Amino acid sequence: xxxxxxxxxxxxxxxxxxxxxxxxxxxxxxxxxxxxxxxxxxxxxxxxxxxxxxxxxxxxxxxxxxxxxxxxxxxxxxxxxxxxxxxxxxxxxxxxxxxxxxxxxxxxxxxxxxxxxxxxxxxxxxxxxxxxxxxxxxxxxxxxxxxxxxxxxxxxxxxxxxxxxxxxxxxxxxxxxxxxxxxxxxxxxxxxxxxxxxxxxxxxxxxxxxxxxxxxxxxxxxxxxxxxxxxxxxxxxxxxxxxxxxxxxxxxxxxxxxxxxxxxxxxxxxxxxxxxxxxxxxxxxxxxxxxxxxxxxxxxxxxxxxxxxxxxxxxxxxxxxxxxxxxxxxxxxxxxxxxxxxxxxxxxxxxxxxxxxxxxxxxxxxxxxxxxxxxxxxxxxxxxxxxxxxxxxxxxxxxxxxxxxxxxxxxxxxxxxxxxxxxxxxxxxxxxxxxxxxxxxxxxxxxxxxxxxxxxxxxxxxxxxxxxxxxxxxxxx
RNA sequence: GCUCCCUUCGUCUAGCGGUCUAGGACGCGGCCCUCUCAAGGCUGAAACACGGGUUCGAUUCCCGUAGGGAGCGCCA
Numbered sequence: 001x002x003x004x005x006x007x008x009x010x011x012x013x014x015x016x017x018x019x020x021x022x023x024x025x026x027x028x029x030x031x032x033x034x035x036x037x038x039x040x041x042x043x044x045x046x047x048x049x050x051x052x053x054x055x056x057x058x059x060x061x062x063x064x065x066x067x068x069x070x071x072x073x074x075x076x077x078x079x080x081x082x083x084x085x086x087x088x089x090x091x092x093x094x095x096x097x098x099x100x101x102x103x104x105x106x107x108x109x110x111x112x113x114x115x116x117x118x119x120x121x122x123x124x125x126x127x128x129x130x131x132x133x134x135x136x137x138x139x140x141x142x143x144x145x146x147x148x149x150x151x152x153x154x155x156x157x158x159x160x161x162x163x164x165x166x167x168x169x170x171x172x173x174x175x176x177x178x179x180x181x182x183x184x185x186x187x188x189x190x191x192x193x194x195x196x197x198x199x200x201x202x203x204x205x206x207x208x209x210x211x212x213x214x215x216x217x218x219x220x221x222x223x224x225x226x227x228x229x230x231x232x233x234x235x236x237x238x239x240x241x242x243x244x245x246x247x248x249x250x251x252x253x254x255x256x257x258x259x260x261x262x263x264x265x266x267x268x269x270x271x272x273x274x275x276x277x278x279x280x281x282x283x284x285x286x287x288x289x290x291x292x293x294x295x296x297x298x299x300x301x302x303x304x305x306x307x308x309x310x311x312x313x314x315x316x317x318x319x320x321x322x323x324x325x326x327x328x329x330x331x332x333x334x335x336x337x338x339x340x341x342x343x344x345x346x347x348x349x350x351x352x353x354x355x356x357x358x359x360x361x362x363x364x365x366x367x368x369x370x371x372x373x374x375x376x377x378x379x380x381x382x383x384x385x386x387x388x389x390x391x392x393x394x395x396x397x398x399x400x401x402x403x404x405x406x407x408x409x410x411x412x413x414x415x416x417x418x419x420x421x422x423x424x425x426x427x428x429x430x431x432x433x434x435x436x437x438x439x440x441x442x443x444x445x446x447x448x449x450x451x452x453x454x455x456x457x458x459x460x461x462x463x464x465x466x467x468x469x470x471x472x473x474x475x476x477x
Numbered sequence: 478g479c480u481c482c483c484u485u486c487g488u489c490u491a492g493c494g495g496u497c498u499a500g501g502a503c504g505c506g507g508c509c510c511u512c513u514c515a516a517g518g519c520u521g522a523a524a525c526a527c528g529g530g531u532u533c534g535a536u537u538c539c540c541g542u543a544g545g546g547a548g549c550g551c552c553a
Binding site for chain 2: 010011012014044046047049050100104107108111114115118119120121122142160161163164165166169170171173174176177178179181183184185187188203204205206207208209211229231232234236238239240266269270271272273275276277278279295296297298299300301302304305306307308309311315357360361362363371390418421425431432433434435436437439440441446447448449450451452453
């Protein structure tokens with residue numbers, strides 16, 4: 001009878017939800033879903049100095065945006081400190097832990113001396129076997145685990161394999177601080193146990209902690225959960241992921257115009273694979289995800305691939321959904337508010353009509369919004385530098401010459417406009433491109449845009465003609 | 478310094494002793510399509526870190542070397 005899978009995501013609220021945390025959460029979520037289990041969320045806020053409500057909000061927002069849902073109530077670790085203390089006392093009573101009266105200064109000196117002499121910086125166990133009567137008065141002790149000094153501690157990790165530590169290389173670490181609050185090491189074990197966690201999937205940076213935590217489980221005679229330590233994500237140059245590289249909050253990725261589905265797809269393929277498959281719907285990820293396919297080497301973060309994936313998902317998304325995404329994104333963008341104000345029903349329907357041509361060309365939502373700028377620009381249309389170079393005297397002359405043909409198109413349609421322009425080009429003895437580029441420039445102010453006949457259609461006859469007249473040099477009317 | 482981990486194209490990866498003249502994807506080059514830019518199609522360049530073993534046979538197993546990473550707090 002196999003037990004139900006229970007995973008957890010346990011971030012410390014000392015900053016935003018970064019990309020590595022997002023992936024860890026995704027893996028936990030996928031694993032739980034795959035095996036019909038649950039994923040719990042625990043906020044590790046035992047560091048009162050650095051934990052903030054803003055960080056908690058950012059983490060929850062980030063997970064929500066990524067589409068990762070957790071089960072049950074969020075557990076706040078700090079609220080469980082009485083229980084943590086209780087377990088520390090229990091260990092003390094059982095002789096599995098002891099009080100250490102060494103002061104922080106004393107320990108610093110110990111480590112410095114160890115370093116000078118080329119010895120290990122581990123705690124030397126100076127209070128391990130001392131008689132309690134020797135305790136100095138007026139000093140609040142910490143409680144340390146009485147860890148085994150011989151033998152070995154084994155972590156049978158699902159990703160890293162079976163790894164063995166010689167116990168002499170592990171020390172008597174602190175369980176309870178002198179102020180009576182638990183350390184991370186103790187709190188994690190107690191909470192994971194009490195919450196019924198069966199699988200711990202977390203970053204590789206916790207791998208060494210895995211051995212220490214195993215010792216706590218053993219001292220308590222509790223069952224050690226299955227562990228899976230996933231490799232960290234590195235920057236493009238292979239070094240630690242820094243802010244400059246992409247160690248941004250997931251909210252930053254939203255602001256850059258990435259879609260949650262693209263983000264999930266990119267993240268799931270960072271360190272995990274399923275044969276040659278690159279594109280995964282959420283259902284496919286859940287169906288295929290498992291621990292053995294997680295690689296053991298760190299992956300570098302690559303914006304180019306993320307962009308490519310994002311472009312794919314943008315193209316896959318229905319026009320109306322894209323419009324909704326854009327409207328949700330606007331408040332997160334600089335200058336988004338003014339743009340939002342311009343979204344009248346008329347502009348929205350224009351945007352919707354132009355969307356097929358727009359989404360084909362955009363790698364991010366921000367690019368999409370930018371390329372849609374001509375739809376709500378005011379006349380006369382401002383030309384960018386490349387557009388100015390196109391707008392030569394000949395170009396103006398061509399626009400002026402084709403205008404009457406365009407004005408004669410009735411009813412206004414892409415097909416009608418196309419026929420008029422093609423016929424004109426033939427008559428004038430110029431290639432279609434020679435007339436299309438000036439038209440595009442006059443209509444959009446840019447040298448790239450969706451197909452010119454689509455632009456004409458979306459803008460409508462009156463607006464198109466007016467914009468063309470602006471550039472042809474003829475004042476309207 | 479000590480402990481632990483990692484090493485296939487520039488990047489993400491497939492590969493779990495012979496099927497590898499090493500596959501896919503992103504990126505890059507070329508061609509096609511074409512009103513621009515994309516998208517799409519075709520195509521090209523591009524990798525098993527190095528040195529020893531084990532084996533009839535190593536990208537795959539073992540040991541070194543080099544390089545990279547993580548940890549060594551009364552932080553998490």
